[in-house]
Amino acid sequence: MWVFGYGSLIWDPGFPVAETRLARLSGFHRSFCMRSVHHRGTPDDPGLVLALDAAPEASCAGVALAVRPGAEDDTLGYLRARELVSSAYVETRQRVRLWDGPEVTAVTYVIDPDHVQYCGGLALEDQAAIIARATGGRGPNREYLWNTAAHLAELGIEDAELSWLAARVRRICGQDGTV
Numbered sequence: 001m002w003v004f005g006y007g008s009l010i011w012d013p014g015f016p017v018a019e020t021r022l023a024r025l026s027g028f029h030r031s032f033c034m035r036s037v038h039h040r041g042t043p044d045d046p047g048l049v050l051a052l053d054a055a056p057e058a059s060c061a062g063v064a065l066a067v068r069p070g071a072e073d074d075t076l077g078y079l080r081a082r083e084l085v086s087s088a089y090v091e092t093r094q095r096v097r098l099w100d101g102p103e104v105t106a107v108t109y110v111i112d113p114d115h116v117q118y119c120g121g122l123a124l125e126d127q128a129a130i131i132a133r134a135t136g137g138r139g140p141n142r143e144y145l146w147n148t149a150a151h152l153a154e155l156g157i158e159d160a161e162l163s164w165l166a167a168r169v170r171r172i173c174g175q176d177g178t179v
Helices: 072-083 124-133 141-155 160-173
Strands: 002-005 017-036 047-067 089-098 103-111
Touching: 002 089, 017 103, 017 160, 047 089, 047 124, 047 141, 072 089, 072 103, 124 141, 124 160, 141 160
Parallel strands: 002 103
Antiparallel strands: 002 047, 017 047, 017 089, 047 103, 089 103
16 A cells, blocks of 8 residues: 655654655645644644645655555554544545656545635745744644655755745744744
8 A cells, every 4th residue: 555645744654664755646736725723733823734736737746655564454544533633635546656667556635625724825925924833733833844845855856835935934933943
C-alpha cells in the first residue's frame, strides 16, 4: 500500500514506512487552503494547513510512502483518525508517478472544496499572518510550515509559494521564531 505525502506526512508519517520515493500527482496543487481548528489552530483562532486542491493543469511533487507489509490496516486506521478529524479532507486513491519509474496507486487526502474549512484563494500575505500567530493541538502553525518547507528543500522539491511563506513568517515572527 502506498500513501502520497505532500505536507506533514513527508516529515511525520506516523506509520511504519518500508520505502520512500519522490513522486508527482497530476490534477492537484499543494495549497494552504484548509483552516485548521484542531492540529494547527483552534475553533476560535484557526490556523492553516496544506491540502491538495484540484486544478486540472496543476501537479504536486511529494513523496510516495510504501507502508510496511502487514501494517496496512493499522495505517489506514491511523491516517483516518489523523486526516479525517473534521471531514474537510476526502480519502481518495490517486495514481502518482514515481520520479524514477512507474505509476502507483496511493491513498491520498484531498480537500473538499464545499467544506466549511476550505479557504482557497487567500492572499499569501493573509496566509502568512494567520500562520505566524496560530497554534493548535500539535503545536504552532509556523512550525508546520517551516518543517514542510525545509523537508521539501532537502528532497530537492521546489515550491515557490511555501518558500516565500516560510521566509515571510520568519520575518513576522523575528529571527528567533517568536511572535
